[in-house]
Structure formats: C-alpha cells, structure tokens
Amino acid sequence: MADIDFTSYPVSSLFPALTEAWSSHSSFILRADPGAGKSTMVPLFLKEKGLVSGKIIVLEPRRMAARSLARYMSSLLGVPTGQSVGYRVRGDVKCSYSARIELVTEGVFVRMIQDDPFLE
Numbered sequence: 173m174a175d176i177d178f179t180s181y182p183v184s185s186l187f188p189a190l191t192e193a194w195s196s197h198s199s200f201i202l203r204a205d206p207g208a209g210k211s212t213m214v215p216l217f218l219k220e221k222g223l224v225s226g227k228i229i230v231l232e233p234r235r236m237a238a239r240s241l242a243r244y245m246s247s248l249l250g251v252p253t254g255q256s257v258g259y260r261v262r263g264d265v266k267c268s269y270s271a272r273i274e275l276v277t278e279g280v281f282v283r284m285i286q287d288d289p290f291l292e
Contacts, residue, residue: 176248178217181209187217194223211241215273216248228273229291231281235261238275242266245273260284 178184183204193200204210211230218224232238242259249256258267259275267274276284284291 176213176216176220178213181213182207183209183213184217190214190217191221191223194218211237211275212245212248216245219272224272227271227291229281229284230273230275231278232275233278235264235277238277239264239266242275 178187183202186202186204190200190202202210202214211232215228215230218228230241232241238259238261242257243253245257246253246255251257253259254266254268254271256271257273257275258271259265260267260280261277262279
C-alpha cells in the first residue's frame with residue numbers, strides 16, 4: 173500500500189480531535205467544506221491508524237459518487253478497486269470480502285440493514 177499524505181487535505185486539521193472523539197464516543201458528526209476530504213481521507217485515516225477494526229461503510233447519495241470515490245481511494249492506496257476499498261450501488265458491485273472500506277448508496281444501505289440489522 174502507498175503512503176498517503178493526509179496533511180494535504182483540509183480535513184487533516186480535525187484528525188487529532190477525531191482521534192480523541194473516536195476513543196470516547198460511538199458516533200459523531202463531522203462537518204467540513206465540500207472537497208475537504210470527509211469522504212476520502214477520514215475513512216482512510218481511521219483504517220491506517222487502526223482506530224477501526226471492522227469494515228467502514230461510507231454512505232454516498234449518488235451511484236456515480238460512490239464509484240468515483242472508491243476508485244480514487246483505491247488509487248491512493250495503489251490497489252485495484254474492490255480489493256481494499258469497494259463499492260455497492262444498485263446494479264453494480266465491486267467489493268471483495270477483504271475490502272475494509274465500502275462506499276454504498278443510501279438505498280443499498282437500507283437493504284443491508286433490513287437484511288442484517290447489526291451488519292455482522
């Protein structure tokens with residue numbers, strides 16, 4: 173995997189607070205400007221720092237956004253899409269069992285929690 177320069181994204185200034193919040197809370201809301209790196213850098217940061225042991229599911233409102241972000245994040249890691257970062261959208265899945273970050277549309281997420289409410 174490639175080393176990612178997290179400091180080149182505006183959201184990186186929130187990482188110390190995010191790390192602290194993650195250790196004491198099970199959920200939180202992160203707010204930052206568009207393009208700051210919320211959808212791309214935060215999941216990668218959480219995985220790289222070992223703050224999350226399971227799978228990270230990122231909700232995206234549109235299919236095109238989910239696919240594009242998964243491809244971009246995979247390119248940052250230097251791995252094929254679906255290997256470490258995958259996506260699930262209506263009519264298209266590119267996600268292996270070993271993918272630790274998964275981008276899904278809201279409709280797919282609703283079906284996922286209906287089928288498995290605890291996402292086990």
